[in-house]
Amino acid sequence: MLEISLMIATAMVMVSLVLNVWRLFRGPDKPDRILALDTMYINSIALILLFGLFMGTAIYFEAALMIAMLGFVSTAALCKYLLRGDIIE
Amino acid sequence: MELIYAACVGLLTTCGIFLTLRGRTFPVVVGLTMLSYAVNLFLFSSGRLVVNKPAVLGQSETYADPLPQALVLTAIVIGFAMTAFAVILAMRARADLGNDHVDGQDFGTDQLADKDKEKSK
Amino acid sequence: MLRRIFPMPTHSLVLFIVWLLLNQSIAPGHLLLALIFALLIPILVGGMQAEQPHIRRPIKAVIYFLRVLVDIIVANIEVTVQLMRPVKYLQPAFVAIPLELTGDFPITVLASTISLTPGTLSAEVSEDKQWLYVHALHMKDETTLVREIKKRYEAPLLEIFGC
Amino acid sequence: MDHLPILPILIPMLAAVLMLLPPVANSLERQRVVAFIALLGLVGVTIELLIISLSGSIQIYQLGNWQAPYGIVLVVDRLAILMVLLTGVLALGALLYSTAGDDRGGVFFYPLFMLQVMGISGAFFTGDIFNLFVFFEVLLLASYALLIHAGGKQKTQASLHYLILNLIGSSLFLFALGILYGTLGTLNIADMALKVRELPEAEQQLARIGGLLLLIVFGLKSAMFPLHFWLTKTYSSASAPVAALFAIMTKVGIYSIWRIHTVVFGHHAGELANLIQPWLWPAAILTISAGTLGALASQSLRQLVSNLVIVSVGTMLSAVAINTVQATTAGLYYLIHSTLVTGALFLLADAIAEQRGKASDRFVRARRMTSSLPLGIAFAIGILSMTGLPPFSGFVGKVLVLQSSVGAAQMAWVWGAVLIASLMSVIAASRGGSTLFWRISSETNEKKIIAKPKLFAIYFLLSASPLLVIFGGQVSDFTSQAALQLYQLGVQPELLLPTTPSLGSPE
Amino acid sequence: MPFWVELIGSILILLGGFFVLMGSIGLVKMPDFYMRLHTPTKATTLGMGAILIASMILVSVNQNGLSAHELLISIFLFITAPVTAMMMAKTGLHYHLKIHKGTLNRDLADIAKQRQPPNH
């Protein structure tokens, strides 16, 4: 049962990723794309966690944690770029 | 799965190289970054693809080949250093040469650059 | 004295817990390490913190936290439901909320809370920090919304930070 | 416990690190002193190693005390020692020159300089192909940084080309490494040589691709046709001491071809034996031709010297292509000569440019140089060596290469190319030289005599040229020993794989 | 593994997957940027939370010990998600992005962009 639900959940996450990419391509504006990328980061965390559960290992946990931390920085920097041009000023 | 992996590596290489063949520094740097992704994936795969056997002792019976992983790690870091330098050099080139063409000569019409020039000190 | 050792007591506590969480262990060795880092890191980064109002009422803060948690769940379900309906039923709106809170940190907490809870999203704080601009996904009534937010979130925060 | 082999890498590195830290970091004077001490130490250690190597032994230094194919080893054979010694001497010359003021052109000159030396030494000593890559990157990155030393549009532009081409080259290197590891399953060069011989047929073609990709990579570093385009601009725009140090850079590529393609894909590699030779032949000849063309087309001394470097690269590559002990002997001799002389010529070009005011080193009428006599003599020595005319070292190298190609299938091509290149270089150099020194405008010269350290540095490097002729017998003896040893390793790579760790086993 | 653990885990995982998916659907479906901004930040937070809790439970049961470090990710997301959302909203305002026709108080967007107090 767990396995099936994991597979379904993975499928859902994959679909979300596809949708994110669609939004990323579609735009229409840069903030939209950034939003899509940010969502992708978060969805990847889900993906990695699900994968870890699937494989029964906690070894990928750090990867998820890192995406959470770095995704934030990346998005913040992108927003700052659009707002100010220079991100470190 | 190997076929798809290889196809992805090939495609990344293609895209990376195509971008490095562009005439402006920024696409070239992007291309180099992409090329380095391809390189890393390629080097990584020289240890063959293995699912869920990370080379951490005690995690499983057999392990993925750790050596290519270590090599890729080194390659990533070096690639990062190189990209960083390339990026800043691109900036420097723009500052020194007044445009961002890789040959330092502005062949195309770059009105935006001109606009920027007015504002520059 | 205590201030010097624990320039940021809350932080130290959090760090202590987080270290144990990360290592998933309460072995004596880890307790020791946790203590060391809980002491060391705040000293290291102490310079890189702007002065912020302290939490005066910790218990209220916990209650507030739990309430927000519940609200998040509700919010999400609500948004999910709204999502499934056609767009035309939605009534998006911008709202300006006058702030009584002062201080960067409390305002940030409020803004974050608003973003996390039902159908609202903080968009901007006015330059004088008197107004919070909020985008609502589906607003039935402007005054209700403003009152609701002020009562439900701002008031407890005022108490917690004692300002 | 003998730690000599690691020192040529460690000394420059530590010196560089010291220069980043106080108190050395704060004063250029101190940095100069540290750099000098470090380089003298490097040369001293290398000479010591050289003396040890005269007995014919190869020193293997197992880093981290890990057994040979698994850990990284330093292989200190005659060839490697020779190259490092050459680096040390060249660097000393460049350093000496830079103390006269060229080190003020930007920050971090000496640390980068030492790091570049470290990278070069490492590349020469390592016995591990991935480690070779790492050191390649060390020396390349340091060279990118040094290239922009003292700033200026030209430098920025040149380094952009140089950087991007080399980044692609590094990518190809990694592809090649991936292929080789993916087929041979090892990274130690000697171990690779053993594995290549037993490679199943299905994987031979893959390994061949790997080997050929490496040729491209090394060819790019050594400025082989058609990968040489970066060289002229890079070398001619770099500031003098940097350009002088760069003289060894092309040799790193050639050395690597020797190291990899002789030991791993040499005569004994079975189906894969000598896989690069068919490509190397035409490339070498074309390199010489391209260099010659460039030399005739040169409009300034630096360009001329850069193009002469390309010619010399072509000459060495043809020695590599001939692929015999005799040819390698010749190539090595030529390499020593061309490295030191090129280095000196780049320094000289700068000194000349400095004295000619606005005309710089371009071949146009300009004011008389104040120190025209010492510079003129230096010019004569350098250019005669470079064009391969007696009585200086160039002709020995050239004649050795010509002799070694006798009997080879492409002999006529090599002879034709080398001799015609020689003649054309003479024409180009005599035109350039007579313009530089003799076409004098009426403009009065500034009474600015060349700085003593500069002159000393130039002559220090140039003195190699007559010395190489006078002691030609001893030098060629040594190079032939080195070549023999190299080919011996191709026959018996297991010499580099001691069955027990040389220094006790790990716990 | 006890059945109920598996059941709870499965439900949570499915729930999580569902919320994540809904968030992304919202991202595609919503007509303007500000509305799009709502869905992923919220739905995803909850979805992630569910998956993380499931992970905690399952791993804890599997390894016979409390596995709580997933909480960390939750905390991180908790702290960061609203901030990213706000930053993006700010960016959107700055870019004068198209605002959906039916939105009330559209003029506030401009004022917010200027970071001025509202006029009334």
Place this chain on the structure above:
Amino acid sequence: MDLFLLLVLPLVGIVVPLLAKSCSRTLCAFLTAIAPVTALILLLTMSQDLLDGVVLSSSLSWIPAMGMDLSVRLDGLVFLFLILIFGIGALVILYARYYLSPDDSMGRFYCYFMMFMSAMVGVVASGNIIQMWFFWELTSISSFLLISFWSSRTDARKGARMALTVTGAGGLALLAGLLLVGQVVGSFDLETVLNSGDALRESGEYPFILVLVLLGAFTKSAQFPFHFWLPQAMAAPTPVSAYLHSATMVKAGIFLMARFYPVLSGTEMWFLIVSLTGLCTFLFGAYMALFKHDLKGLLAYSTISHLGLITLLFGLDTRLATVAAIFHVINHATFKASLFMAAGIIDHESGSRDMRQLNGLWKYMPYTATLAIIAAASMAGVPLLNGFLSKEMFFNETLDQGSLGSLSWVIPVLATLGGVFSVAYSTRFIHDVFFNGEPVNLPKTPHEPPRYMKLPVEILVGCCLLVGIVPGLVVAQLLNAASSASLLGPVPYYSLAIWHGFNLPLMMSFVAMAGGFFVYYNRRTLFHFQMQFPEPDSKVVFERWVQRAIKACRFGHAYIENGSLQRYIFLLLLATLAVTVTPLTALQQTSGLKPQLPMDAASVTAAILLVLSAVATVIWNRKRLVALLMLSVVGLIVSIAFARYSAPDLALTQLAVEVVTVILLMLALFFLPQQTPKESSPRRLVRDIGISALVGGVIGTVNYAMMTRPLETISDFFVANSKTGGGGTNVVNVILVDFRGFDTLGEITVLGIAAIAIYKLIVGMRLYMPSGDEYGRHWSTDTYPMVLAVISQILLPLALLVSVYIFLRGHNEPGGGFIAGLITGVALIQQYIANGVGWMKARVHINYQWMIGSGLLIAAFTGVGSWFFDKPFLTSWFDYFKWPWVGKFELASAMLFDLGVYLTVVGATMLILANLGTLTTSERPDERVLEDQ
């Protein structure tokens, strides 16, 4: 050892004038002359042996690898040449003392002169043919310096270059020839070579050898059609011409033929090439000499003519002809050297060399005139002078050959014709200069030169007379010895008597004499005739050709090396393709035997997303930010792929690196144009897509082929020893810090270099600061959004804690110093982004440069530390400790090493980013002001 002294003395002589140049001019000349005179005396002490045909030789090993020994070999031929070199050399030194003006640098002149003399001695006295070539080229080089002695004169420079080019080319041909000789003979020793004549003539390489060696000889001896450099070399000071262009350098080619006569002659080919060349040169030179108005020009062409004569004699390929040739070498050297000196005196004392100006000098300098007239008469072949004797022998030999069959009469006829012109130009030299009316517009009033300036001329003219009158006494022995050395055997019978009775040669001499006067008498008609053929100035022609060649080279070079990076990359890729495609086509089976992983939907989807984003990056590469976003997606998926295929460490690193890269790229993007202009033509696009797709295809195919083949690697060792030998369970990390710690040391060095290199780039950079984005919108005024700032500050300690955690666990589980360093770095950057550079600057006082330095130092010293345990560099150490209450824990040197890595990474990241930020902020204009406008 004495033999080497002959070589060494002139070499020492090079230094003498440099040291003596501050002395008086006379002393300087005197000191310089010591070396050649001593050498001459030394040589004369050996004369008895040499005249008896003994070969003296001595050799030292020098560069055995190229077959070059330092060896001296003296025989009769060498003896003859050495006498000329030293004897005439000493005379010229004396002469030059008076010829050179006080403005000329005496030291420099004598230095070059001695250099040339050394080279010349080396050429003739070498016992090793490579060594001979060595000195051969030296003669070219030193003559270049001598010809261009008056370097400020264009004609001197051009003449010198031309001489160098022509003789240099010949020298290279000679080298090739000599190397081939050595190849055939198996030795470069002259003695061996001389004894291998038959082997050489029979070898397949003989034609090549002959042509190459003769090319060397002909260019040096100014044989037609390589003669043109010699007249131009007259730009040299006259002492140089007297020495180089009469007695020595041009004779080097003759010497070469004489030397190799026994090994190369005796074939049809030799006869045809040498004799025809000689004949052409002889006639051409003689004819042209007549029309030269310049004294030295006349002499130069006459020299060409006489060299042709000698060559012709060698070409006739009879033993007697060789004797005649060698005899003429002696005679020509004496009379031509004296003529040049006389010409120099005239030039020096009258200020002109133009025979249209110089007339009737007899009145002003009768003594010099007498000497010159005698020498010129000798040149013309007047009896009782040495020129007559050898010319007689020459005529005799032309009659004696029959190789051309029934056409053999042509040669004596043409020889006589040549003789006619010889007489004519000699007559012109005498009559025009010394008689023929009064001087025209001379710059100076001519008078006799200083006493000792005439001395060398007197001596040489004396020789002419002596040889001419009593040949048997004076030169017989020398000639005999030289000839036998050249012939490598007994000398045929010949007679040196002045009178041989009335015979055909004498008749020819008479015809020549009479014809010569006749021609001279009718010279105006002839001059008129010759005017129709304007003689091209070889200097101009040569220069024009060289210019053209250089222009062509420039064009070709610029065409190939056009400065376009795109082309260079294209060529690089093309080369890559070229070498890889062939083996790939030979690869029979792409897929190997290894079982493949099954496909799963998730991976395929991820792959599709990867492909889409990569393609999107390319498609939108001109919208730079969008491309950057797409690139981020690619990076994200790549790191997920790493996680999927069992490489958590890689996933972590890739993620961290990618974020930092993106931040960097964004930083750069601010200063670069936001969009790429559309400038690639469709053709270029197709080409680029084509080549990149091909390369990508190759890489992909290789990758697939590689992955599907089984592999045995050395990695088992790492897995087996990771815990026991390296003390860690994360094998990848143990490899990084222990097994291959040296790589990591290099890697962090790279990072450190990158950081300081970037710092170097940033210092002094002047940037374009766009005041608005690509649509011209002004930037937001909210520099540091409050919410972001607050949250970032809160997150910082957490992030640091995580990085400590990642750092500490690295040895046993995914993580390590590098990733930890990047996390710390990113966390700090986040502070910079959120709070600003100024804010951070006030709060952080870390010198990042020192941080890098100490990181590297720690890593290196961890390695050095193992020395104290007598282990190689970087040998790791670890142990488990048990403390009460705390429990068991591990300490390892690898952790220290990792700390070094950590510090370097943090330092490098911050040095790059923080400094970049600092730089930009200070120059940024205030938007508020801008917006108000």
